Amino acid sequence: MNSDRQDEMQNRRWDTADNAIRSAVDRVRPAADRIGAWLAPFIQRVLQFLAPLINRIKETPAARRLRERVAPRVQEAREKLPEGNRTRSMQLGAAVAAVGVVGLVIGSATSGPSQYQVDQAAQSGRIPAASPVTPEQVEAAREQGVDAKPEQLAAAAEKKQQNQQPEPLAPVGPPVEGIDVSNHNGTNIDWNKVAADGKKFTFVLATDGTSFTNPQYDAQYHGAKDAGLIAGAYHFARPGSSSAEEQANRFLDTIDYRNDGKTLPPVLDLEVDPKSGGCYGKSVSEMQQWTQTFNDVVKDRTGKDPIIYANPSFWKQCMGSSDFSDHALWLASYGVDEPTVPTGFEDWDFWQYTDKGKVAGIDGSTDLNQFQHGIERLKQLAS
Template sequence: MKPETPDHSRSPESNDHVSTPKHEANERGWQAKATGVDDALRTAVDRVRPAAHRVGQWLAPLIQRLMQWLTPLLQRVQDAPAVRRLRERVAPHVPDSVKNAPRLRSMQVGAGIAAVGIVGLIIGGLAGGDDRDVEEAAMASPMEQKKAENPQTRAETTSGDNTQDAPLGPPVEGIDVSNHNGNIDWKKVAGDNKKFTFVLASDGTDFANPKYSEQYHGAKDAGLIAGAYHFARPDDSDGATQANRFLDIMDYQNDGKTLPPVLDLEVDPNGGSCYDMSVDQMHQWTKAFNDTVKQRTGKDPIIYANPSFWKQCMGSTDTFSNHNLWLAAYEVDSPTVPKGFQDWDFWQYTDKGNVAGVGGNTDINQYKEGIERLKELAG
């Protein structure tokens, strides 16, 4: 038999792998390492996904608002008298071959509006006169532009009544708790970067959370923005009765640190139904509750619900679309907003959260518009 050389390839038989204990141990080691790397990657992706989703949610409305602001701005630049006069002066001196050039046509909307428009505004500003109102309006936000077009609202703006919404910011997190959570170290909760909480105050007609005062005021003392919620049981008593009892327990204070009262609407925990009530009856019950809260606090209550309840028991109504929505939806990257609402404000995205200062699992929530708007909502 000739010795094996680079010029003599192995036969199929000689390619058969002969396993040894050492080789099998090495293979098992590599398989374990590969499995460990795969698990680590999956864990990393699971941790990054919510953060990436929150960043996307934060950026999307900013981009949308920027586009909403730029569109009327560019249109007003085009329509400004100074710009029109400049175009009229320049146009006769531009050869037709240049006007019709494809490259120039593609630039007319972008660079043409920007460069010529800015020059036109400068000329108009130097010339003074009525053009200034239009040019100043062109640099304003869409809401300010509407005020500039109306002399009455423009006068109101200059008189000092020019409040604006708080700036949009990245989402912030909070928790909701009940008597089941027991004693809570709220300083640790705050240290875990939780900015707000909702505390169960009452349930139906008869139950009141014995830990409510301790939990609610403890959260406020630790610097969290706090709110209270009522678990509705429409088959116990009418909406006004439950609202009054809830508010008596809650002791709502308009102190800049209290979120609007919350109406927690869920299916009957004893039967999974809509409390043997029709959609219309559920509407009437909810309206009576909300009207009572509004009358006593001046605030429209936040509505807590999930999409299936809103469809099954409320008929996907838009009657309450002016209320802030606290949406329950677990194990999803982005919650489905029930028909009847344009968007969610609070999102309860898990009931198995681990938060410093709270024993066991707890619900974790997200407020989508940032801490400054959360403070504004509590104002």
Template sequence: MGCVKPETPDHSRSPESNDHVSTPKHEANERGWQAKALGADNALRTAVDRVRPAAHSVGQWLAPLLQRLMQWLAPLLQRLMQWLSPLLQRVQDAPAVRRLRERVAPHVPESVKKAPRLRSMQVGAGIAAVGVVGLIIGGVAGGNDEHDVEEAAVAAPIEQQKADPPQTRAETKSQAQAEEAKQDAPLGPPVEGIDVSNHNGNIDWKKVAADNKKFTFVLASDGTDFSNPKYSEQYHGAKDAGLIAGAYHFARPDDSDGATQANRFLDIMDYKNDGKTLPPVLDLEVDPNGGSCYGMSVDQMHQWTKSFNDTVKQRTGKDPIVYANPSFWKQCMGSTDTFKDHDLWLAAYEVDSPTVPKGFQDWDFWQYTDKGEVAGVAGNTDINQYKEGFERLKQLAS
């Protein structure tokens, strides 16, 4: 046989070579598939862009909700364990149980003997886990980075180990009541009250209460020299009639320093934390003799006010309520937010809704008229609203 040269393969016809074939029809099909793929990709991106804000909003709404749930659940479980621990200990120490344990102990395997301890450890670990979850969710909701969350998770078991020893049932109940008292009372409809001074004279407080007025502020002192001669009669008369009462001091920063006037005011007021007394009030207004800021700069007014407020806080444990109107706060206080955490008693007449001075988030009390007519009070008097309802007013007085 002769040597036959192998036929050169026809690569143009092999299946592997079809990708390299370029025809108008093939190119059209390829462009069609590319267009479809690009369209699908764009549609997917558009859908993701539309869903992302909603998902982010849901996350922002859900995170604080879960955080509050964990914050509520963790102390509840801890209180439950604190309540159960002494009870279980008393059962374990009972003579009958002790005798039974002594009889049964020799016949119980070691693994079973350790079971109660294991269960206690598991419960403790569960409480610690709740704390860790709460801290982690709190960190996410607050925008902390991963490092902060890891530190919180590591710290939680350590804090659990440092927990106070088991308390008695009475102590646990007292602690629970104290924690409940710290929570906000339910929000209610606004309630009305009046503020009075020596100019209002004798007041029939029972008639005031019957006129559905729930609180009053009484002038106690003015500057360094004046005190309301009717103060004790008006203040205690209001309390005796069932009203929640507070006292206010008319500030005169050019008379003396803030601490001096605060101490004099508190001596006259005779503040008592009896559940019926509102925090002391600092009445800040322009100089009645000249309409100015008592010849003081904005910074000097800040310092005077801070001195007064700090003295009140030191002696009563309460931040004083600040009384002011928008024009004074702008003119004499420079719209500062230094006192934004104080309750604001805002004076604004003949308006449907008062303008809150820059530096405060909102008003708490609103003196909306100085021409009010109230049963039991001769002539016109100031009428005020407390916006958050009677239950929170009582809480403010506690």
């Protein structure tokens, strides 16, 4: 029997084997779908239960060493596999198809029905390349001193993400006293005297609407910080004059925000229209959208959810008591022993309780405030 005849017969055997694999997968697929649907709730609970353990195991030294040893061999196998080698292609295709059948069960349990292209899997002759490593993974690996191999970079990035747990809240302490100032308070503020008078924080007007910038902002803001106060900047919103994006970006371009442990999140000051006493000619839904857009810009640029300044009547009238409970609330309410928290917030964080306060180092009256939760939580808010 000549070699051409042998090759032809061998090719027929390969084709027969490929067809058998695809036929077997097609027969198994309906049963796998039914089994997957039946097992889905159970598998989901098991995976949720095991996820923390699996993540811990993945980060053990032994697991990392195993990944490092296996990865080069997988790469070598991939490089040695010729594109046209039918025998190895069929063998790998059979393995991929078998994994695909199991994937039908697991996939349907973890992510719903999947459209597997089993024919393509059975004929595939290449092991899929690893996902590209992102710049964030490179940075995470370098910070941890990991060699820049793709498998190590991915593991380092995953570990860094797992370690970024929220800092536990400090214990609640006695209320902390502070003030807020604007251009009306001038430049002759003796911030050392303010600090000696027991004030721990201040808010400083930075911008108003579309065009006004407090000419005293830099002196007031940095003067307070230099005296040891925790400082924050606020923007007086005018939703009727320009877009939320424009006002937010102008505000952020002005305030010199820094995540330095001495700076409170930026503040959005929401009050009724000074000219009309209304809601700037906007509906409740339009006011809600304007506010959310402003907040999104601040969060994108600083990583912080802005503090919201408002009073109960404004929040009900113009904001429809909408839920912004994921933001700290700076509540304006004068002449009461305990302020009423607007619907949409769980509690107040800062309380502006008078505009007729007297503070050492400041001529005339100024606004007085409290932070409800104590100095340690105030420091956490500024971190």
